[in-house]
Amino acid sequence: MKAQLFNEISMDLTRVEADLLQVVSTQDQTLADIGTHLLKAGGKRLRPALFLLAAKTHTYDFTRLLPVAVALELIHMATLVHDDVIDEAQTRRGFTTANTKWGNLTAVLAGDCLFAQSFATISHIADPRIIGTLSQLVSYMCAGEIIQTANTYNVFQTEEDYLARIEKKTANFIAGACELGTYMSAAPETFINAMRDYGHCLGMAFQITDDILDVVASDAQIGKTAGNDLKQGIMTLPIIYALHNSPDRDELCELIGRREMQALDLVKGLEIIRATDAVDYAYGLVNRYIQRSKERISVVRDHALRDSFSRIADFVGQRTY
Amino acid sequence: MKAQLFNEISMDLTRVEADLLQVVSTQDQTLADIGTHLLKAGGKRLRPALFLLAAKTHTYDFTRLLPVAVALELIHMATLVHDDVIDEAQTRRGFTTANTKWGNLTAVLAGDCLFAQSFATISHIADPRIIGTLSQLVSYMCAGEIIQTANTYNVFQTEEDYLARIEKKTANFIAGACELGTYMSAAPETFINAMRDYGHCLGMAFQITDDILDVVASDAQIGKTAGNDLKQGIMTLPIIYALHNSPDRDELCELIGRREMQALDLVKGLEIIRATDAVDYAYGLVNRYIQRSKERISVVRDHALRDSFSRIADFVGQRTY
Numbered sequence: 001m002k003a004q005l006f007n008e009i010s011m012d013l014t015r016v017e018a019d020l021l022q023v024v025s026t027q028d029q030t031l032a033d034i035g036t037h038l039l040k041a042g043g044k045r046l047r048p049a050l051f052l053l054a055a056k057t058h059t060y061d062f063t064r065l066l067p068v069a070v071a072l073e074l075i076h077m078a079t080l081v082h083d084d085v086i087d088e089a090q091t092r093r094g095f096t097t098a099n100t101k102w103g104n105l106t107a108v109l110a111g112d113c114l115f116a117q118s119f120a121t122i123s124h125i126a127d128p129r130i131i132g133t134l135s136q137l138v139s140y141m142c143a144g145e146i147i148q149t150a151n152t153y154n155v156f157q158t159e160e161d162y163l164a165r166i167e168k169k170t171a172n173f174i175a176g177a178c179e180l181g182t183y184m185s186a187a188p189e190t191f192i193n194a195m196r197d198y199g200h201c202l203g204m205a206f207q208i209t210d211d212i213l214d215v216v217a218s219d220a221q222i223g224k225t226a227g228n229d230l231k232q233g234i235m236t237l238p239i240i241y242a243l244h245n246s247p248d249r250d251e252l253c254e255l256i257g258r259r260e261m262q263a264l265d266l267v268k269g270l271e272i273i274r275a276t277d278a279v280d281y282a283y284g285l286v287n288r289y290i291q292r293s294k295e296r297i298s299v300v301r302d303h304a305l306r307d308s309f310s311r312i313a314d315f316v317g318q319r320t321y
Numbered sequence: 322m323k324a325q326l327f328n329e330i331s332m333d334l335t336r337v338e339a340d341l342l343q344v345v346s347t348q349d350q351t352l353a354d355i356g357t358h359l360l361k362a363g364g365k366r367l368r369p370a371l372f373l374l375a376a377k378t379h380t381y382d383f384t385r386l387l388p389v390a391v392a393l394e395l396i397h398m399a400t401l402v403h404d405d406v407i408d409e410a411q412t413r414r415g416f417t418t419a420n421t422k423w424g425n426l427t428a429v430l431a432g433d434c435l436f437a438q439s440f441a442t443i444s445h446i447a448d449p450r451i452i453g454t455l456s457q458l459v460s461y462m463c464a465g466e467i468i469q470t471a472n473t474y475n476v477f478q479t480e481e482d483y484l485a486r487i488e489k490k491t492a493n494f495i496a497g498a499c500e501l502g503t504y505m506s507a508a509p510e511t512f513i514n515a516m517r518d519y520g521h522c523l524g525m526a527f528q529i530t531d532d533i534l535d536v537v538a539s540d541a542q543i544g545k546t547a548g549n550d551l552k553q554g555i556m557t558l559p560i561i562y563a564l565h566n567s568p569d570r571d572e573l574c575e576l577i578g579r580r581e582m583q584a585l586d587l588v589k590g591l592e593i594i595r596a597t598d599a600v601d602y603a604y605g606l607v608n609r610y611i612q613r614s615k616e617r618i619s620v621v622r623d624h625a626l627r628d629s630f631s632r633i634a635d636f637v638g639q640r641t642y
Contacts, residue, residue: 028464030471082433086426105407105470108429109463112403115433116459119440123456126447135444138437142430143349149426150351 005312008305009052012062016048016069023070023117034098034110038077041095047072047177050202050312054181054195056305065184068130071118072177075134078114079141081107086149087232130180137176144168153233155243155253162237163204166211171203178202194299198309201293205286206316211236212282213319215273227266230273233259237285241278248272290317326633329626330373333383337369337390344391344438355419355431359398362416368393368498371523374629375502375516378621386505389451392439393498396455399435400462402428407470408553451501458497465489474554476564476574483558484525487532492524499523515620519630522614526607527637532557533603534640536594548587551594554580558606562599569593611638 006013017039024035048069055065083089084097085107091097099107115138122130147165151157178199182192214229215238229236233256235243243249252272255265273279293313300306327334338360345356369390376386404410405418406428412418420428436459443451468486472478499520503513535550536559550557554577556564564570573593576586594600614634621627 028467030467031464078433082429085429103470106467108403108406109467109470111433112400112436113460113463113467115436116456116463119452120456120460123453124449126449128445128447131440131452132444135437135441139434139441142434142437143352146349146351146427146430146434149424149430 005308005315006049006053008056008308009049012052012066012069013045013049015062015066016045016052016073019066019070020073023074023121024114030102030106031110031113034081034102034106035077035114037095037101038081038098041093043076043080043093045073046206047076047174050174050199051177051181053305053308053312054178054199055185057182057191057195057300057302058185058187060185064125065181067121067125068134068180068184071121071134072180074114074118074121075138076173078111078118079138079145081111081114083145085111086145087228089228129183133176133180137173140168140172141170144170144172148234151235153256153259154235155256157235157240159237159240162235162240166204166207167200170207170210171200174203174206175199191299194296198293198296198313201289201296202313202316205289205293205313208237208282208286208289209316209319212238212279212286215239215270216279227270230256230269231261231266237282238273238278241281242273242276245278246272246276248275286317290314326629326636327370327374329377329629330370333373333387333390334366334370336383336387337366337373337394340387340391341394344395344442345435351423351427352431352434355402355423355427356398356435358416358422359402359419362414364397364401364414366394367527368397368495371495371520371633372498372502374626374633375499375520376506377626378503378512378516378623379506379508381506385446386502388442388446389455389501389505392442392455393501395435395439395442396459397494399432399439400459402432402435404466406432407466408549410549450504454497454501458494461489461493462491465491465493469555472556474577474580475556476577478556478561480558480561483556483561487525487528488521491528491531492521495524495527496520512620515617519614519617519634522610522617523634523637526610526614526634529558529603529607529610530637530640533559533600533607536560536591537600548591551577551590552582552587558603559594559599562602563594563597566599567593567597569596607638611635 021036021039024039025032051069051072052065080092081098084092085099085104088099089097090100098110102110118134119131122134144165148169151161175196176199179192179196182195187195211229214226214236217226230239242252246252252269255261255269258265261269290313294310297306297309300309342357342360345360346353372390372393373386401413402419405413406420406425409420410418411421419431423431439455440452443455465486465488469490472482496517497520500513500517503516508516532550535547535557538547551560563573567573573590576582576590579586582590611634615631618627618630621630
């Protein structure tokens with residue numbers, strides 16, 4: 001994520017990065033290697049960044065916030081590692097995945113350990129809401145992923161199914177990061193709810209954009225193989241739209257039904273989707289979520305901070321990687 | 322585990338069971354199905370039982386203890402689900418494993434969710450030591466499993482390597498259950514340490530017995546395929562002993578080196594191990610751990626309770642399933 005988006009907290013994000021490296025380094029050698037590899041592969045650090053920014057709205061106590069920021073990214077890293085095992089992904093952000101480099105078994109265990117480390121990091125904070133929110137967002141994500149796994153190659157999914165799924169899988173986490181940040185800054189409950197909604201809309205827009213990019217972007221742009229969702233039978237919004245609206249929907253349906261899609265099938269499938277206005281339609285929905293997210297941050301009094309939230313929303317709606 | 326071993330807490334264990342069922346039932350349908358299946362498959366509930374018994378030594382407040390007892394078993398269930406994915410196990414305790422019934426991907430996610438649920442269960446307890454101990458024991462277990470995975474088919478492992486690995490993988494968890502129980506009963510720190518040691522010795526004996534059973538027991542007795550460790554290249558104490566002491570150690574080494582062991586190879590491998598005094602040697606070590614565990618419980622003043630701990634230790638040393 002472009003650094004200038006997080007001007008207000010860039011120094012603190014550097015400290016989060018240092019602490020992340022320290023947490024993953026203090027374990028067994030293989031775990032340390034995997035953790036360091038994952039951190040080097042980078043990432044947007046969107047969750048800790050939004051968490052810290054949200055805390056800037058009221059009382060900002062970085063020492064208290066730091067372990068929660070670290071825990072949020074550790075949880076995110078854990079889910080990415082397990083996602084890559086599940087998707088059999090070879091690369092992420094242009095880097096070899098843990099499952100490719102260390103094997104599925106070790107990757108599963110490394111993910112488990114990252115989960116455990118995230119809870120260890122916040123164990124000294126005796127606040128039920130923090131640990132409750134963090135553990136519930138993990139449960140939600142798993143439920144979302146399980147629904148996704150159970151519905152691969154299911155061409156009868158609707159847009160509603162899709163939205164319910166990505167809410168669990170992605171939006172609830174980003175909403176939780178915003179909620180916890182404002183909560184820990186001692187904001188009033190109505191304010192916390194507004195920021196939670198902001199995060200929710202942002203998360204929805206983020207995931208839809210991700211799913212659009214899988215259809216339109218080149219491999220190099222997104223750092224992983226394009227068309228991966230289609231190949232894996234994950235019915236994203238553009239695919240669902242095309243399945244309902246393309247003149248070639250029967251062919252698309254048949255291609256997906258083959259399950260073991262060959263390279264040429266994949267090219268054909270992507271062509272069918274791109275030939276519809278699926279991408280425009282999906283971007284339309286992204287824009288509505290971005291719009292709604294901006295409405296929710298009207299509660300933020302500080303102009304500079306509100307601008308930051310607004311620019312992050314614009315960035316999420318326009319990103320090409 | 323034989324019910325009469327836990328007489329003092331049998332009613333409370335029934336309540337733990339009911340709460341476990343409730344926790345796993347309140348999720349998405351697939352998750353609920355998996356959770357219920359895992360609970361039905363039974364198990365010894367050794368960790369919550371030891372935790373509760375340990376709490377009986379001082380102030381026993383079941384309402385406070387219940388969520389931690391539930392969390393301990395949820396963590397254990399999560400690791401079993403992931404272990405079965407990793408070991409490609411078909412059955413456990415005579416029941417089909419989650420990975421066989423729902424596939425690896427869903428089993429990985431279900432395990433993640435059980436981890437999350439365990440932390441959600443204790444989120445209202447604002448006590449750093451409890452969440453710290455629970456998260457650290459998960460980290461330890463993962464590290465132990467990773468070391469095990471990294472060393473499959475490694476015939477150069479020593480007894481020391483093995484003991485260090487099972488300490489991380491198994492003993493630390495049972496020690497943690499005993500530690501937390503006494504800690505939550507407001508026992509003095511020296512007493513907590515003694516009970517932690519008791520759990521540690523019990524855990525070591527438990528894992529060595531498990532590894533012996535994999536060599537000597539029939540499939541029906543242990544509810545899973547015998548010789549599984551040998552087949553998977555997991556170098557347990559009897560295997561390590563035979564590799565050092567059998568006149569046929571070169572043949573055993575060669576069989577393990579094949580990696581894809583056929584049924585006849587497996588029979589031959591088990592024969593070589595059983596022909597040595599590996600099993601006697603391993604039981605000797607079990608007995609020393611059982612002995613040491615009993616010495617540690619001399620701190621328990623209540624005779625009936627001390628007898629319970631003692632009988633559990635004897636049971637662990639003599640169990641055949």
